[in-house]
Amino acid sequence: MSPVSPVSTQALARLRAYLPPASIYTSLPLTRRAAVLVLLFSDRRGDLRVVLTVRSVHLRTFAGQVALPGGKADFLSETAAQTARREAWEEIGLPLDSQGGLPKPFDVEHLCELPCSLARTGLAVRPCVAYLDGGKGDVEDSLIPRLQETEVASLFTVKLEPFLKRAYPIPGGAAEETWYRGGKTMWVHRPWTIHEFNAPVWEGSTLKRHRIWGMTARILVDVARVAYGRDPEFPFDQELGFEEAMREMEKKGEMKEIVKKKPDPELEPDKVAAQVEKGNL
Template sequence: MAALSPASKKAIANLRAFAAPTTNYYKCPLTRRAAVLILLFADRGGDLRVVLTIRSAGLKNYAGQAALPGGKADALHETPFMTARREAFEEIGLPMSDHKFPPGYSVEHLTELPANLAMTELGVRPCVAFLQGPAPSPQNRNPDVARDILPKLDAREVAAVFTAPFYNFLREKDLDPEAPKNNPGEWYKGSWHSWHESAWRMHQFFVPVPPSTVFLANYKPKEKKEATPEASSDITSSKSTVQSKGKSAKSSSSLQPPLPRSFYSIAGDALAQPRYRVFGMTARILVDCARVAYGEEPEYEHNSHFGDEEMMERLLKIGRLSPIRKEGEVLTRDVMMKAAKARM
């Protein structure tokens, strides 16, 4: 395995030193707790890449969409890292303890980021970890983290695992000049949308997926029903400020209405594309993690705050995020306005 580049070393150090503010995650009932794993590793050039999945076509929610390994907590005593590691084991076969890795491999837990609020009213805690690989040896002359660790997939949940250049999530275009030649398309699209009286930036990244970066499960495309915003949307519903190029989203003439249902649907075989689309809350979490790691702001416009801790606290104060979700319960404009008035 190549040594970390200077930029990667600094990024890992920044993440290791990051101390997230007090979280409202533990105030949420068990049914509202979830965690995802941001698993980083170094490629042969020493640059960081992040592990993502394409969810199986047969799943009820988020079918065919890109996601970070993760899911709901199983018990109140389970920490976010415990949840994220368990789900990563179930979905992509990532061992839960170092002694179960091949020789020379280990995982370091770096930090947790502020919790995000999914539209399904889950508190989602991003957990950041670094997958360390071995130096070349007579037994393994060419160690490859992705090849050696990742291809153990649960096809019931995950159709594929792929990796993406981590630093690129701060940029508008592919860092690799050869990427568009081999995988046609653009890297980034973004737009401002109205979301419960707030300006919300929807990020879309289109990750080029050459064969060396993708591992497929035994996958058979299935016809699926059109996804609904409640089932598919990872857009969170938080009041936010805007930081980017000196512009205010609220005064922007490009502010668009809420996204249509078709935005969340995957047309055709998700795995047949030269690029995989990463969007919604998954994209936002990766952007925020890269901001912390590299100490830079993105080239594109974005919401400046990290996570949704304040909105989660306000919703808890007005009795939302209860253990049992009532049928038809959604975060309406009236609910958000009531939460905005709640005293902190």
């Protein structure tokens, strides 16, 4: 059985107790809605880890980048949590109740939702935080992901708490100096702090590093802030998510329905495919 350390127990309690402010999410058109699943579990040391994916290099957007399982909403009636769980089922094979659920004693507990972040594609992305409880089982050894190869190249996990630290604590400290770096950028006419982490992941006897940056990095910093109840060791923005800026955008008419062009019936099939690949259709 994987233990849950006192620190992790307190972190889970804070996430359960977190009440986000009213969100812009449900006022947005369907084409602007997306959600990601921040799936946590306890490792053999009792520390919380988060599940991350490496996107396929063949995808039209964010190819080859590290991301949380997630995607666009299918229906206006679909909640952010339902979207996140459905996408996790499709991408990494995390069973839904409608698919028979997880094998006993495993269970997924929905902990909370955080304010939306804004993707470069203009989508409002709602982070949904959940805990994968192994009961008497070992999550790391017992659950084998089923990856959707057209979207997900690989999957890995990393500790959650170091998303508040400048160094990632691993035996020998081999990756500590390369863990974090940050800076400033202008995003939607406002200055924002950007974070970049290089996650140390053992693949067999080889230590590799996966670059976690952009919106995914910001979401993980926000989740860690709520979970552990303290500020990061590096500069950060006080606001969780990006909703204040999105409300300003909504007032200016910048969060309307995303309408894609219909293909010209005279266009040759190979040219239609090229326009779809570019995201124009």
